[in-house]
Amino acid sequence: MGILNSVNLLERYMNKHKPVMHHNLSIAELVQASVWRKEGSLTETGALLTTTGEFTGRSPKDRFIVKDEQTVNQVAWGKANQPISKQHFDSLYQKALTYMADKELFVFDGQAGADKHSSLSIRVINEYAWHNLFAQQLFIRDTVIEPEFTVICLPGLKADPQLDGTNSETFIVLSFEKKVVLIGGTAYAGEMKKSIFSVLNYLLPLKGILPMHCSANVGKEKGDTALFFGLSGTGKTTLSADESRQLIGDDEHGWSDNGVFNLEGGCYAKCIGLTKDKEPQIWNAIKFGTVLENVDRDANTNELDFTSGRLTENTRAAYPLTHIPDAVLPSKTGHPNVIFFLTADAFGVLPPISKLTKEQAMYHFLSGYTSKLAGTERGVTEPEVTFSTCFGEPFLPQDPSIYATMLGKKLEKHDVEVYLVNTGWTGGPYGVGERIPLHFTRTMISAALNGDLQYGTFRIDPVFGLAVPTYMPGIPDKLLIPEETWEDEIAFERKAKELANHFHDNFRRFSSVSEAVRQAGPIIS
Structure with missing residues (x-):
């Protein structure tokens, strides 16, 4: 039997198994949790430094959209929009629920879209505290009574390609019918923001935007x-x-x-080669609350080394718009x-x-x-x-x-x-x-x-x-x-x-x- 209402099923499952869930923690609390859980460390600027492991960029070959009655004739299927069946999505969703049952989770409620007439209310559920901090900085903070879309990001959950219809153990799956994004097998935080962007790319044209x-x-x-x-x-x-x-x-x-x-x-800026002279606004935005991904440290001074591409050329800084002077709000x-x-x-x-x-x-x-x-x-x-x-x-x-x-x-x-x-x-x-x-x-x-x-x-x-x-x-x-x-x-x-x-x-x-x-x-x- 398929999942009739993913949001309600998620709530019932969580109420039954009662995992530890931290709702809408402050920036300071999320930074503290990330450091305490050894997910990251504080830098000399006050920013939180993290690494994403094997995945330092997006995994487009592992991205899928559920092919159902709503999307079958609306989505341009192909290499960029790979189809996956409703049955495979339901199976992955059940795996995610089981995986979360004994985990400590972090929940962010907010919205995507500064125009109140067309914004999308979202809920982001994370296995990592620093991922939830990323969500707080990249999306718009707002009170959500019932989310229109839920993102569940579980880097530790891996798919079985033969059973789950995926191309590898990594998966990013969007269901427009169930209004859920499932992400697993990758710690690259950019998958969350790009998934919501894909959702809006589907929904906004239907509103003439x-x-x-x-x-x-x-x-x-x-x-x-x-x-x-x-x-x-x-x-x-x-x-x-x-x-x-x-x-x-x-x-x-x-x-x-x-x-x-x-x-x-917020902003998600590339940091490779960053200098104060060339990009002063980005340089000054890297302070407490900012999430740094895969930026190296100098071996002698232990200070941030923006010239290094040892981990990846795709080094990143995620920070809120409020870190930019005179940003329009x-x-x-x-x-x-x-x-x-x-x-x-x-x-x-x-x-x-x-x-x-x-x-x-x-x-x-x-x-x-x-x-x-x-x-x-x-x-x-x-x-x-x-x-x-x-x-x-x-x-x-x-x-x-x-x-x-x-x-x-x-x-x-x-x-x-x-x-x-x-x-x-x-x-x-x-x-x-x-x-x-x-x-x-x-x-x-x-x-x-x-x-x-x-x-x-x-x-x-x-x-x-x-x-x-x-x-x-x-x-x-x-x-x-x-x-x-x-x-x-x-x-x-x-x-x-x-x-x-x-x-x-x-x-x-x-x-x-x-x-x-x-x-x-x-x-x-």
């Missing part, structure tokens, strides 16, 4: 809103953490008829004026910034090109070329055309400027060239935000058809033209054509787009 994998900030004086789309490692958090602007959020937002709102209550703002598509181009051939037409914006949104950076997913050790439609394909349960169509209508209605920004390599591909300096990227972003780029002189890139500025104050002219940064012109042309072919090969899957959008891609001669 566009969910977006982007960061957002707003000008302190002009009130101009900017969005930064991009996959992990492309600079969403870094570039939106701007002392001259107010932060809305660093990763996940919704765009309704009223404007943009954050889906989270509640985290809502108006419609965007400017949108940036961020890509870390490992080929080293895309311009550092270029202005897009509406058709080009739709083409690059659907393409979602970047280089998947080391550590962001299990098994990725160096940059890999990837196309992640809408800059968030692993978290999009519905067909990508639904999100792209919504974006196109909003771009036209609100007359938004769109720029493609390469935060990756120049002067050669990864391993040969160098990464574009952050201070140059910030200068280019500022020029786009203050309107300086609107009336400048542009040249059209001969391969990608992009409008590239020929001059920008504070930027070396040579940097603006990628081929001029390469020593070997023939090698550049060969690499540019190689990337252009990747674009064309990927875009063949979008058969229903207009010819104008299709023609907005790279030019292959």
